[in-house]
Amino acid sequence: MPTIITPKPMSGFPELLPAEQIVFNRCLDTVRRTFELFGFAPLETPAVERKEVLTSKGGNEKEIYALSRLAARPDEDASTEYALHFDLTVPLARYVAQHKEKLVFPFRRYQIQKVWRGERPQAGRYRELYQCDIDVIGRGSVSLLADAEMPVVIYHVFTAMGVGPFVVRLSNRRLIQGFFESLGLSPEQITAALHAVDDLEKIGVDKVRALLVDKAGLSPDSAARALAFIASSEHMGTEALLGHLASLNLNERFNQGVAELCSVVQNMRSLGMPDNAFKVDLSIVRGLDYYTGTVYETRLLEHPDLGSVCSGGRYDDLASYFTTEKLPGVGISIGLSRLVLRLLEAGVLKPNAATPTQVLVTTLDPSRLREYLGIAASLRAHGLPTEVYLEQARIGDQLKYASRKGIRFAVIAGETEFAQGQVKVKDLSSGFEHVLQPDQLPAWVKEQR
RNA sequence: GUGCCUUUAGCUCAAUGGCAGAGCGCCUGACUGUGGCUCAGGAGGUUGUGGGUUCGAGACCCAUAAGGCACCCCA
The missing domain is CATH 3.30.930.10 (Bira Bifunctional Protein; Domain 2)
Incomplete structure (x- = not known):
């Protein structure tokens, strides 16, 4: 020891x-x-x-x-x-x-x-x-x-x-x-x-x-x-x-x-x-x-x-x-x-997040990793600090991770969304969820501010 | 360098010399595609360290260390 x-x-x-x-x-x-x-x-x-x-x-x-x-x-x-x-x-x-x-x-x-x-x-x-x-x-x-x-x-x-x-x-x-x-x-x-x-x-x-x-x-x-x-x-x-x-x-x-x-x-x-x-x-x-x-x-x-x-x-x-x-x-x-x-x-200056990440791309379905990484790349290309959830975990734990770190947006995409060629993005500060085309995602996130 | 105070769970703090506790946080579950809120449960301690007094010390005494405050200093 x-x-x-x-x-x-x-x-x-x-x-x-x-x-x-x-x-x-x-x-x-x-x-x-x-x-x-x-x-x-x-x-x-x-x-x-x-x-x-x-x-x-x-x-x-x-x-x-x-x-x-x-x-x-x-x-x-x-x-x-x-x-x-x-x-x-x-x-x-x-x-x-x-x-x-x-x-x-x-x-x-x-x-x-x-x-x-x-x-x-x-x-x-x-x-x-x-x-x-x-x-x-x-x-x-x-x-x-x-x-x-x-x-x-x-x-x-x-x-x-x-x-x-x-x-x-x-x-x-x-x-x-x-x-x-x-x-x-x-x-x-x-x-x-x-x-x-x-x-x-x-x-x-x-x-x-x-x-x-x-x-x-x-x-x-x-x-x-x-x-x-x-x-x-x-x-x-x-x-x-x-x-x-x-x-x-x-x-x-x-x-x-x-x-x-x-x-x-x-x-x-x-x-x-x-x-x-x-x-x-x-x-x-x-x-x-x-x-x-x-x-x-x-x-x-x-x-x-x-x-x-x-x-x-x-x-x-x-x-x-x-x-x-x-x-x-x-x-x-x-x-x-x-x-x-x-x-x-x-308390004059208040911390509000433990990370610069603004968007967490969750990995609901590990077989869709290629799509998730692509979504992250596109968000980053638009200047949005983005993180992909890298570990294997249930979606609840992934959202909890985002929530605890103060990450505002989570991208959630599984069978339902992929079937429609869409992704879901959730605003963790309000609970509001929005489904949209993947290529609209960066612009949508930027608009939210 | 000098003086005073403090030290108990991750954090903030309780505990007449007599079973070491609470709140918050953390973990698990309620909840196999949804965080926070709520509820239920759980983990977590050599009471800073070393000695002494006592039948018995987290508490009292001595020493020591660390931390805080003030002095000194602040180019």
Whole structure:
């Protein structure tokens, strides 16, 4: 008796049943199709990078999975110089720096791949997950119009995916930096203050106030003014808010941030972004210091606990670790695994079939196999995913098979039908049966939808 | 890496320290050319693992593993 290895789930490495996987893949398709609709080109980089590439940004090495061989001779090292990528931005930076003479700029690419993170899994945090990124990267500069495109792409993705109501919240780091500058803060203080503001939603106003005073060194008065400034975006409409910001005229940096924000909002609207799908929110700063201008976060209104399901922003220099050439850009990223798995749990996205098969050709009479296979071939030739029931079983079991898998149509043909040169097709969702000429079958099935 | 909680049938969960159960799912039949619905029946368990206390442990104690949650982190 061989030793049985008990199969068990691996925490943080999600896997799905077919019905759910179909939903997930449909979402992947939607993302891909929409990215291409906006002219982003596909890119896939290896699952691994050299360790030195991955740690170039001073990343958290604890959370990087390194690649090693399971066994090595005593005199050799089983470890390799490779490690699994933990996001798609670092690989992109390496890729663009490496291939920049062959790429056409502005470089618009999308990338949909798994990434791996060595963190302790918890709700909505996985160790293996899909990221879907788009970026527009320039040599020297990139139009601010690209900043306006990002939320519009996301709007199209989420709308097509059917995730329910959502809002892309956006702000501008230059603006908020300018504001803190006007309070007399040093660059270091500003960085600390931005990190504090980033935590606003998570830890609440009072704790952020304390952070601003203790960590960023603001006076209680300045902290109060900062929080009031940020809160001002909460209840103001977009127009009123932008007008208000423009009237403040705090300093050059602030004014530039305001002007950028106004331009982005205006161009988003021209691109068809409806007002209820976005909101200017000054509490959005992103924790990452490499964002320099526009920043985005997206949340689902009916699932606020999910946090941001899609975020990004503008950066001055993508690949400073890999080239001296300045490559600014703007990008946004969807954490698809967290999003889709959660929406499946919540019932927002519903699986409805465990197979792509739309028509099952039953094999009522094994001696008619040639006819059955022919019917299937004809359905497939018309683009209808079709399966033939291959085992020997009673018709009841064959229909049960179709029913359990969520196959909608069953073709049933036996002595009676063949005698008339016809076939019967049954709609399992309604129980309705229809008898017709075999050559009419594909068209009939297509009509039913 | 730290803390808290959990672990009983495929799944969700019951069971005063005293016969291990239910619902759902699965299988069979009612139904030899018709799935779902209904009805009848059936299979399925070393109660995560190892030790201890006890006449007796699924329950109490210790250890351990796995899972969940929070912290940390989130490029």
